[in-house]
Amino acid sequence: MSLVRDLMTGEGLVSRLLPGKQxxxxxxMKAFGLFGVPMLGWIRPEVVELDDERCRLRIRFRRRTxxxxxxxxxxxxxxxxDLASGLLAVRHAAKVNERIGxxxxxxxxxxxxxxxxxxxFECRDGAAIAEGVRQADRTGERVNVPTRILVWAEGGSPDQxxxxxxxxxxxxxxxxxxxxx
Numbered sequence: 001m002s003l004v005r006d007l008m009t010g011e012g013l014v015s016r017l018l019p020g021k022q023x024x025x026x027x028x029m030k031a032f033g034l035f036g037v038p039m040l041g042w043i044r045p046e047v048v049e050l051d052d053e054r055c056r057l058r059i060r061f062r063r064r065t066x067x068x069x070x071x072x073x074x075x076x077x078x079x080x081x082d083l084a085s086g087l088l089a090v091r092h093a094a095k096v097n098e099r100i101g102x103x104x105x106x107x108x109x110x111x112x113x114x115x116x117x118x119x120x121f122e123c124r125d126g127a128a129i130a131e132g133v134r135q136a137d138r139t140g141e142r143v144n145v146p147t148r149i150l151v152w153a154e155g156g157s158p159d160q161x162x163x164x165x166x167x168x169x170x171x172x173x174x175x176x177x178x179x180x181x
Contacts, residue, residue, distance in 0.1 A: 043076050045083055045121075053126040055087045061117045061154075072115035077151060078107065081165035084123040085147040089169055092126070092133040099175045100136050105144055105168040113162045118154040123147055129169065136171040145169045 043065055049056040059065060059072075059080050067073040086102060093100035125147045132145035151163040 039075075039079060040083065043079060045080060047087070048120065050087060050091060051126070052091070052130065054122060054124045055084045055091075055126075057084050057087075057121045059119055059121070061115070061119070069114075070116065072119060072153075074111075077111075077115065077119070077163055078109065078165070080119070080121040080151065081107070081109070081123075081149040081163075081167060084121040084149045085125065085129070085167055085169055088123055088126050088129045088147075089133065089145075089171065092130045093171075096133050097137040097173060097175075099173055100133055100171055101174040103170050105170040107168075108166040110164045111162075112160065112164070113153070113156070115151070115153045115162045117156075119162065120152045120154065121149055122152070123149045132169065132171050136173055140173050140175075142170055142172040145171065 043059055046058045046060075047055070048058050057080055059076060061072060065072055065076045082104060086104075089100075089102045093102070125145070128145055129147065132143045135141075136143040145168065147167050147169055149165040149167065150161040151165070152158065153162045156162055
């Protein structure tokens, strides 16, 4: 079993060596922030919950994530939305075929209020993402999956998200000689 699959699914050697349910995932996030996307290392997102159906992240409101008017920076909000749906895709790809690559085809953000504190990002499209991963694996073709990410400001109204993002995940098997099944 590969390290990526181990970290994303919570199974295998890493989960036995590191205590705590999310410790392997926290390690993976730190490594990805350090080597993959340094901006994520800078803003330090925390995975609150990750299962097959949803991903919930928290980004703290601090000097690194604030803009010049004292609210959460636009780029940080976009990075959180990217990560909330992207982690679900990586989790499902780790179970089916680690060669499934993902990029974002488009993004739309609806900013409803200023975020003036810590915020939570939640994507509940795990079932649609899992189906997209299976389809990309089965056909070898690019599959586009629309996802919706809700953003809540800590202490804000639970009924009214501070922002809503729509991102389209584009999934494709990156194997060079993939034949349709």
